[in-house]
Amino acid sequence: MSSRFVRVAETGRKTFDLIVDGVPTQAAEGDTLMVALLTTHDTLRDSEFGDGRRAGFCLMGACQDCWVWTAEGERLRACTTPAVPGMSIVTRAALVGEGVWPRPRM
């Protein structure tokens, strides 16, 4: 799967795994979730309005175009959420189970 973002600095960091749409994916310590997703995938979510895939826009918490879901149904803003080991992220609306949204954050 092609990536969008390209790492050009700080490449010596330790890496860890998180799960993206059921597939183990490598991230680096200090990555935002958005960077972890877009250095391994070219998009990170479906537009709810039928115009295709999205990859975020502003990277500063203003546009809300990088919302993704955890497998548990929690909504995360990928650009301001640190990636942490063991996260399981769903980027495809079709993979979000019926009734998963919205659910309380634990």
Next chain:
Amino acid sequence: MAAPPDVKAMKVVVVGAGPAGVRAAQALVEAGLRPVVIDEGRKDGGQIYRRQPDGFSRSYETLYGTEAARAAALHRDFQAMRASIDYRPDTLVWNIGPKAVHVVSGTRYEEIAFDALIVCGGATDRLMPVPGWHFAGTFSLGGAQVALKSQGCAIGARTVMMGTGPLLYLVAAQYVKAGATVSAVLDTSTFAQCLRALPQLLAIPSTLRKGMALMRVLKKAGVPVHRGVTPVEIDGSPEHGVSGVRVKLADARTLEVPCDAVALGYHLRSETQLADLAGCDFDFDDATQTWLPRIDEDGRSSIAGVYLAGDGVRVRGADAAERAGRLAALAALSDAGIQREGAARLRAELGRFTRFAAGLRRAFPWPARFAAALPDETIVCRCEAITAGELRRVVREMGATEANRAKAFSRVGMGRCQGRFCAQAGAEVIAAEAHVPLEAVGRLRGQAPVKPLPMAIAPACHAERTVEHAGQCTQEFSE
């Protein structure tokens, strides 16, 4: 004579920890106060002097270039007063009531009372839509900079920078220096416009020289720079996003640049929602063609006790923001009967930055004319994929020539970005369709919460109270 004011009892809330917010807080601390500093970021610095995460190792010179010393000074001064302020990182002000701000951090809600409020909310990119800008891989120019500065990433393997403004050249040069590939810089402004702005830009020769140095970096790296372009389309596919950019060059030829990412922006716009929620009066500003909160020379808004500073009220850059932040704090102190030195010098210095900022607007003008020319199928509202054609329809068929009415009918501006990235271009589309001046379209009213909140709000949120919630938690509160 009134009794000497009880300085320490004065409750001041500073919103923002960028250049303006930090300098405002510092002036308050120097006067013996302990301000609350509310920061949406995890660390101080704001967007321009944003700090990299723990464990990253790039130097200040690498991160901030010619501004390294300023960034280091701001970070150092913030650290030095850290114990003298009530710092609230990772905290959003989502509403402002009379003499109190409503904040949320994670799922914890709180109301913080103030005697004086200094809002230093910063700016975001000013955007003009272009067909295809909804494809994955189009980012704001500011976002492209955040990716590099804060995360050590380029937004693509081959990036096109498009739009206009100082950030266009700054981000392009930063990408080049970091070893990223910039496939082209496509500026909608012309070299002649830059030349005409020179007298004003000479108000701050050192900054002008830095700008020219950026151009040299791009030239030396062989990055194609085209001026006077008209964006035609960002090509791509709904599944895999951006594959290229097409523009019309100044000589009317069409240029196609293959790429996998586009950084787009037309200078900056002030984040004014909090000033709006605080009840501040706004005026239409001819120079920027935007509605801005009314302030006096020192940053006093029309509401007693509410002060506005930095790019969040007038886009004049980080150096000006440091001064405006301090000046606003001095105004707040003065209004409370605490006189401090230094305001006159700050006002004089700000005058130069105001002239320089006017020069930048002249050199890199907002291309209002593009809005009228957008094809009907162009998405204006990225949040909900609403097209220019739909917005024009509600103007034409429903007589919605006022911004809030057009929003109600079309939903442009009603999505989760709350109009940040569509309202200004949307207003231009409305004005062009209705054949009225932009000012007559008005402005979208600020709505609380200014960003979607992670949960339903209890009827009253009291200080220090964490609202327990069950069931519906991720409900949106966009209007």
